Amino acid sequence: MTVAAADPATTDQDLKAAEIRVAAANRAVQAREKRGRWGLVSPAMIIIALFGIGPLLIVLVYSFLEAGTYGGVKWNFTPDAYVQFLFEKDLFDDTHLIFTYSYLQIFGRSIMLAGITTVICLFLGYPCAYFMATRPPQQRAFWVFVITLPFWTNLLIRTYAMFVILRDDGIINNALMNAGLIASPLQIMFTDTAIAIGLLYAFLPFMVLPLYASLEKLDFRYVEAGYDLYATRGRVLRRIIIPLTKPGIVAGSILVFIPAIGAYVTPTLLGGGKQLMIGNLIALQFGSSRDWPFGCAAALILMVMVMIALMIYVRNTSRGGVVHG
Amino acid sequence: MADSDAIEVRGLTKQFGNGADSVTALDNVSLSIRQNEFFTLLGPSGCGKTTLLRLIAGFELPTRGNVLLEGQSVVHLPPNERPVNTVFQSYALFPHMTVAQNIAFGLEMRGRPRKEIDGTVEEMLALVQMTGLAARKSSQLSGGQQQRVALARALANHPKVLLLDEPLSALDLKLRQGMRAELKALQKRTGITFIFVTHDQEEALTMSDRIAVMSHGKVQQLGGPLEIYEQPVNRFVADFIGDTNFITAAVETSGDGMVACRAASGLSMLVAPVGEPATGDSVTLALRPEKIQLKPGGTAQVELSMYVGTDTSYEIRLPDDSRMAVRLQNALDGRPAFQVGDAVSVEVSPGAARMLLD
Numbered sequence: 314m315t316v317a318a319a320d321p322a323t324t325d326q327d328l329k330a331a332e333i334r335v336a337a338a339n340r341a342v343q344a345r346e347k348r349g350r351w352g353l354v355s356p357a358m359i360i361i362a363l364f365g366i367g368p369l370l371i372v373l374v375y376s377f378l379e380a381g382t383y384g385g386v387k388w389n390f391t392p393d394a395y396v397q398f399l400f401e402k403d404l405f406d407d408t409h410l411i412f413t414y415s416y417l418q419i420f421g422r423s424i425m426l427a428g429i430t431t432v433i434c435l436f437l438g439y440p441c442a443y444f445m446a447t448r449p450p451q452q453r454a455f456w457v458f459v460i461t462l463p464f465w466t467n468l469l470i471r472t473y474a475m476f477v478i479l480r481d482d483g484i485i486n487n488a489l490m491n492a493g494l495i496a497s498p499l500q501i502m503f504t505d506t507a508i509a510i511g512l513l514y515a516f517l518p519f520m521v522l523p524l525y526a527s528l529e530k531l532d533f534r535y536v537e538a539g540y541d542l543y544a545t546r547g548r549v550l551r552r553i554i555i556p557l558t559k560p561g562i563v564a565g566s567i568l569v570f571i572p573a574i575g576a577y578v579t580p581t582l583l584g585g586g587k588q589l590m591i592g593n594l595i596a597l598q599f600g601s602s603r604d605w606p607f608g609c610a611a612a613l614i615l616m617v618m619v620m621i622a623l624m625i626y627v628r629n630t631s632r633g634g635v636v637h638g
Numbered sequence: 639m640a641d642s643d644a645i646e647v648r649g650l651t652k653q654f655g656n657g658a659d660s661v662t663a664l665d666n667v668s669l670s671i672r673q674n675e676f677f678t679l680l681g682p683s684g685c686g687k688t689t690l691l692r693l694i695a696g697f698e699l700p701t702r703g704n705v706l707l708e709g710q711s712v713v714h715l716p717p718n719e720r721p722v723n724t725v726f727q728s729y730a731l732f733p734h735m736t737v738a739q740n741i742a743f744g745l746e747m748r749g750r751p752r753k754e755i756d757g758t759v760e761e762m763l764a765l766v767q768m769t770g771l772a773a774r775k776s777s778q779l780s781g782g783q784q785q786r787v788a789l790a791r792a793l794a795n796h797p798k799v800l801l802l803d804e805p806l807s808a809l810d811l812k813l814r815q816g817m818r819a820e821l822k823a824l825q826k827r828t829g830i831t832f833i834f835v836t837h838d839q840e841e842a843l844t845m846s847d848r849i850a851v852m853s854h855g856k857v858q859q860l861g862g863p864l865e866i867y868e869q870p871v872n873r874f875v876a877d878f879i880g881d882t883n884f885i886t887a888a889v890e891t892s893g894d895g896m897v898a899c900r901a902a903s904g905l906s907m908l909v910a911p912v913g914e915p916a917t918g919d920s921v922t923l924a925l926r927p928e929k930i931q932l933k934p935g936g937t938a939q940v941e942l943s944m945y946v947g948t949d950t951s952y953e954i955r956l957p958d959d960s961r962m963a964v965r966l967q968n969a970l971d972g973r974p975a976f977q978v979g980d981a982v983s984v985e986v987s988p989g990a991a992r993m994l995l996d
Contacts, residue, residue, distance in 0.1 A: 537697055538730040540717040542744035542795070552743075556734045 376609035384603040394610035416594070416611070420618070423591040426505060426580075427573035430512040434520040434569045435562065437513075442524035442561075443554075446531070457525065460518050472511055472582045479507055479583070503585030511579040516572060520565040527561025528554075563630050571619055591615050642709035644799050644831040645671040645694060650703030652689050652855075663689040665855035666703070671799075671833060676825050678834045680842040681852035682878065687835045690852075691801050694833065696720045707798060718747070723792035724801040728808060729784045731776035737763075737787050738772035744795040762790035765824070782813045789821075793828060802834045806841060818844055839879045843867060851875050872995050876924040883925045883962050885991070889915045896988055899923060903956035904937075908988035912995060922994045927951065927965040929990040932976060936983025938962075940976045950974040954984060 376394050378386040398416050403409035445456040463471060478484045481498040489495045501507050535557060539549040555562070577592035584590070589597075591611065598608030652664040664686040671677045679687035692698045694705055696717035705713045712720050723744065731740050738759050745755045763769045766786035776784060785805060792800055802821075806814045822845045825832045836842055842849050843863040850860045851874075859866060859875045870876035873884065887899035887907065896908040897915060907923065915921055932952070941961070942953035945968075952964045962984065966975055976982060 532730070534726055534728065534730040535732060537717070538724070538726060538732070539743075540697075541695060541724045542791070543718045543747040544743075545718060545747075548747060553732060557732075 372609045372612055376606050376613055378606050380604045380606050382603070384599070384605060386605055391606075394604075394606040395614075397607055398610060398614060419589050419594050420591060420615075422505065422588070423574050424618075426509055426512060426590065427570050427576075429509055430516060430573045431520075431566050431570045433509075433513055434517050435566060438517060438520035438524050438565065439562075442521050442528050445521075445525050446528035453529070457522070460521050460525075463514075463518060468515060468578055469582075471514070472579055475507075475511055475514065475583065476502065479510065502583065503587055505584075505588055507583040508580045508588060508590070511583040512573045512576055515576070515579055516569040519568040519572070523564035523568060524558065524561040527558040527564075531557055559630060563627065566626070567623065570622075574619060575615060643670040643706075644673045644675065644708065645833065646706040646709075647690070647694070648704040648706070650690070650693060650705065651701045652686075652693060652698060653701045662855050664693070664700075667855070667857055669850060669857060669860060671831060674829050674831055676822065676832045676834065676845055676847045678836060678842040678846040678849045679852055680836055680839060680849050680879075681858075682837055685852040686855040687837075687852050688803060689855075691724075691803055691833065691835050694799070695722060695724050695801050721795075721797055722799040722801055723795050723797040724803060725785075725788045725792050725805045727803045727805065729776075729788040729805075731779075731784055731787055731791070733776055735776070736772065737768065737774050737776065737779070740776065740787055741791045741794050743791065748795070758794050762794045765793065765827075766790045781809050782817070785809060785817065789824070793824075793830070797830060799831045799833060802832060804836055805834075806836070807838070814841075821845060843879070851878065853878070869992060870924060870994070873922065873924070876992070876994060881927050881963060881965075883927065883930075884994075885923045885925055885962075887921055887923050889917055889919045889921060891917065897993075899991075899993075901960075903958040903960050903962075905956065905984055905986065907986045907991045909991050909993050910989060912993040915993070923991040924994055925962075925986065925991040927963040929986070930962070930964045931985040931987070932964055932966060932982045933985060934976075934983075935981055938982050938984050940978050940980045940982055943974055943976065943978050945974060950976075952976060954982065956984070 375386055377390055377392060379389045379391050379393065381387055396410065399412060399414075400410035401413045403411060441460075445453060445460070448456060476483070479501045480486070481500070481502070483501075485501065486495075486498040490498065501510075531554065535553050536549055539553045544552060574590075575592050576590060577596060580588060580590040580593055581596075584593070586593075595608050595611050595615075598604045598611065602608075647670075648668050650664055650667045651662070653660045653662050655661055667686070667690060679690060681687045689698065693700050696712070696715060696719075700713065703713070704711055707720065707722070732743065735743070741759045741762050742755045745758060750758075759772065760769075763772055766789055768783065768786050768790065771779070771783065776787065779787065785808075788805065805821075806817055809817060818841060821832075821834075834842075834845065843866075846863055848860065848862055849866050851858045851866060853874050859871045861869075866875065867879055870879065870882075876882045876884070885901045885905070885907075887901040887905075890898045890900050890906075897911045898906060899909050899921060900906045901923075907925075909923060928949075932954070937957045939955045940952050941955045944951040947968075949965050949967050952966065954962045954964055956962060964984070968974055
């Protein structure tokens with residue numbers, strides 16, 4: 314390309330000068346963007362580092378120390394806390410270890426209860442979220458409001474309120490007896506069933522909200538296309554709606570499973586201290602048992618288990634990756 | 639029954655909403671669509687064309703009326719029980735499936751054997767020239783490719799009727815023009831009745847065997863492309879399809895054959911009569927800009943000139959200050975025949991103008 318009237322030498326110089334100016338402007342923009350990025354993220358980063366990673370490191374260190382007699386720790390390195398998780402020491406011979414699964418049982422119960430809670434939440438939450446997402450747009454905010462209504466009251470109060478429903482002369486037992494279905498009250502309080510019902514109630518909104526977000530974004534033309542291609546209602550649900558809302562299912566399941574497995578308030582109250590979950594076990598170590606290292610170890614084992622479960626879950630559900638939009 | 643119409647629509651009415659807020663999207667529409675026809679529903683947005691298509695597909699239930707497919711009423715059936723398939727405006731390809739899975743979906747739902755499905759998928763991919771892309775996800779396809787997959791997905795089921803809801807509107811101009819010819823060829827090759835919805839008059843004119851021009855939930859005119867363009871029955875059709883000058887004129891002499899009409903500007907035209915206009919009646923004439931000749935020298939003046947490549951569009955001011963659009967082909971060297979300010983005279987050949995009913 315030539316510029317007809319200009320002297321080639323001048324044009325070259327002009328271009329050189331412009332190039333230098335553009336490069337300088339580019340560097341300035343990049344520097345500003347970099348400063349801006351760090352300026353925006355650093356407050357959150359500092360809090361996460363100080364109050365998230367810091368305590369985690371303390372927990373890690375404490376789990377390898379010896380328990381103090383009245384709580385706290387003695388600064389002697391020992392893996393005892395982890396050994397204690399699987400083995401108990403022979404009463405008479407300190408070096409003789411006996412395999413025990415009482416703690417594994419508590420972990421197993423926690424995983425089972427959290428798993429059952431997640432699955433039931435999913436089955437109850439999906440139709441609910443579907444209903445919300447298919448309302449006219451101006452009504453949806455109302456339904457989201459209704460779902461978040463329980464958050465207005467403390468979980469402790471709400472869990473105590475469940476006593477009234479679940480106890481021997483509570484609403485459920487009275488109704489069943491009045492209907493003549495049972496002769497004597499069912500024992501619901503202080504059982505795994507009571508804990509499961511409590512967890513279900515406490516965490517259902519955490520399932521419904523991500524499912525709703527996913528279903529609301531779902532393009533219903535895909536559903537129409539499914540019907541157009543001879544799919545029945547059940548098949549449209551299984552082959553189109555559920556696969557397309559998988560991100561919501563994954564998010565909801567994670568949001569329910571993780572807090573449920575570490576739940577403390579619900580099993581403490583509704584389990585009556587008889588049916589321990591991991592949360593109770595850990596709390597016990599920092600309370601009456603005065604075994605901080607074992608509490609720390611149990612917390613870390615829980616964390617690692619949750620992380621592994623999550624990785625397996627996410628890998629399995631993201632296969633055939635659904636990213637729609 | 640090969641001799642019955644592919645689709646017959648009888649007195650179809652669709653109202654949305656209830657009571658005072660209700661909107662009539664489709665108002666007592668009756669029409670027949672023949673076997674192997676490329677039939678177009680043409681109209682501006684909100685004219686009811688998409689509603690009519692959705693009623694035929696089964697996505698909506700009519701307020702009143704009947705839909706017959708090859709003589710059988712299907713008006714009560716859900717979409718998955720109607721042997722018609724749709725190509726959606728934005729294709730609606732399932733994003734979590736590959737191209738092949740998309741095409742196989744309808745056959746799978748009808749429980750065809752795997753071997754037959756695989757064969758049909760191959761055949762369809764070849765038909766729309768997409769062989770080799772079977773394993774792609776729909777998000778990895780260009781707009782034109784998605785369009786082809788959507789066609790293949792619908793055609794794989796060998797529908798009695800294929801419904802196309804503005805399938806070309808998402809493509810850019812060049813691709814759109816190419817797809818027109820391809821769609822038309824595909825329709826001829828497969829022998830399937832196509833019902834095509836569009837607001838683009840050029841698409842309608844180039845592809846269709848017959849066109850139903852719609853407005854306000856009613857069919858305004860039904861006919862072949864030539865008929866629709868050359869003999870519009872009313873002001874809406876004449877205005878919506880192509881450019882038109884509307885001229886109010888008085889009937890001067892009436893008799894059999896042509897009628898002489900004179901506009902306020904003094905322009906005199908010989909027109910084929912519609913109905914029985916009497917001398918002195920005021921009528922509306924439609925006159926296409928390309929059917930007017932300009933001669934140098936006269937009482938009219940060129941006010942505006944717009945060069946559009948093959949032609950030049952002029953705006954002519956007539957002696958009574960009314961304006962008229964004229965379109966003339968450019969000379970061989972591409973130069974417009976007239977300049978702004980030139981004095982010209984306007985001539986209209988007998989039969990060039992068309993008398994409208996309203």
